[in-house]
Amino acid sequence: MITLTNISKVFNSKQKTIHAVTDINLDIEKGEIYGIIGYSGAGKSTLIRILNLLETPTCGEVIVHGQNLNQLTSRQLRKSRQQIGMVFQHFNLLWSRTVRENIAFPLEIAGCGREELNERVLELIKLVGLEGREDAYPSELSGGQKQRVGIARALANKPSILLCDEATSALDPQTTDSILDLLSTINKTLNITIVLITHEMHVIQKICNRVSVMENGAIIESGNVLEVFTNPKQKTTQNFVKQVIEDDDSNEIINHLIKQYPDGEIVILKYIKNDIDEPAISNAIKKFNTHINILHGKIVQTSNGSYGTLYTQFTGDDIQPCIDYLIGRGIKVEVINK
Numbered sequence: 001m002i003t004l005t006n007i008s009k010v011f012n013s014k015q016k017t018i019h020a021v022t023d024i025n026l027d028i029e030k031g032e033i034y035g036i037i038g039y040s041g042a043g044k045s046t047l048i049r050i051l052n053l054l055e056t057p058t059c060g061e062v063i064v065h066g067q068n069l070n071q072l073t074s075r076q077l078r079k080s081r082q083q084i085g086m087v088f089q090h091f092n093l094l095w096s097r098t099v100r101e102n103i104a105f106p107l108e109i110a111g112c113g114r115e116e117l118n119e120r121v122l123e124l125i126k127l128v129g130l131e132g133r134e135d136a137y138p139s140e141l142s143g144g145q146k147q148r149v150g151i152a153r154a155l156a157n158k159p160s161i162l163l164c165d166e167a168t169s170a171l172d173p174q175t176t177d178s179i180l181d182l183l184s185t186i187n188k189t190l191n192i193t194i195v196l197i198t199h200e201m202h203v204i205q206k207i208c209n210r211v212s213v214m215e216n217g218a219i220i221e222s223g224n225v226l227e228v229f230t231n232p233k234q235k236t237t238q239n240f241v242k243q244v245i246e247d248d249d250s251n252e253i254i255n256h257l258i259k260q261y262p263d264g265e266i267v268i269l270k271y272i273k274n275d276i277d278e279p280a281i282s283n284a285i286k287k288f289n290t291h292i293n294i295l296h297g298k299i300v301q302t303s304n305g306s307y308g309t310l311y312t313q314f315t316g317d318d319i320q321p322c323i324d325y326l327i328g329r330g331i332k333v334e335v336i337n338k
């Protein structure tokens with residue numbers, strides 16, 4: 001539904017030439033939430049602005065719904081942009097207009113009739129949970145509420161694609177989660193494709209189906225979120241993954257657990273995907289004469305499934321058969337040599 005082919009963007013100034021985006025190829029499917037993550041200066045904003053041609057690429061093609069945006073006239077491009085809504089980090093609201101009037105703005109521009117406009121605005125206010133705040137001005141709203149207005153305004157003309165340019169970066173963690181929940185609901189209930197850029201892996205983990213990692217203007221790694229989380233290949237990707245799950249395989253933790261729990265065995269269990277749906281540990285405890293004591297660990301939920309690591313203490317008579325059973329359930333098991 002969105003295809004980028006050999007997209008590059010070069011900014012030329014008197015002083016220097018900047019290669020902001022270099023030879024990017026990307027396919028984004030209808031109905032998915034696609035995340036693009038990278039550090040500051042990686043080229044994310046430039047890339048997302050190329051998706052609706054707010055930024056013209058130096059070379060390459062942008063195809064949306066089979067339409068090559070580069071070949072459209074200005075009038076055709078304006079029409080085509082109505083199917084692409086955009087949400088910004090700093091909300092970009094009109095400060096002299098109320099919530100209702102901000103949301104109505106794109107409908108007025110599109111020439112929508114008064115009755116239809118009022119109906120649509122009410123619908124959107126309800127969708128983003130701002131009932132009762134219709135007549136407030138942006139200065140009277142919290143950051144999360146401002147972003148709800150931004151989202152409602154972006155959805156006013158019923159787009160099929162929503163672009164989110166660091167939509168949660170100006171918000172605290174709790175508000176970030178509530179906005180991510182809203183985006184996820186919009187994606188599911190309205191079947192809107194969402195493309196977001198971020199520098200926070202938490203955002204990718206929480207709502208994205210697929211992810212690309214950008215560095216120096218290029219995509220260095222892409223894939224299903226669970227695959228990228230469980231097997232990050234590039235150093236930058238590994239650093240992003242550490243934002244949400246600390247590298248637990250440290251000798252320090254293991255040495256501490258060995259000292260504190262001298263009985264039985266210290267066993268590391270690594271879960272990937274659906275294994276978590278089966279109560280493998282409680283089944284193992286029922287089946288074998290073994291106690292499993294969970295000491296430390298973290299399970300991360302992604303939209304493709306869960307994964308994580310548990311540090312445990314095994315005691316009792318049937319430790320090896322119990323371990324074999326867990327391996328048979330698809331869990332990676334490592335027994336720590338004491």
Ligand SMILES: Nc1ncnc2c1ncn2[C@@H]1O[C@H](COP(=O)(O)OP(=O)(O)OP(=O)(O)O)[C@@H](O)[C@H]1O
Nearest residue numbers: 011018019020038039040041042043044045046047
């Ligand atoms: N209009 C412009 N003119 C010149 N250089 C630009 C322009 N826009 C972006 N750049 C440069 O292109 C590179 C990529 O910038 P971009 O804003 O796309 O990165 P980013 O990953 O979104 O970073 P950030 O998260 O800090 O916004 C940077 O070196 C930036 O200085």
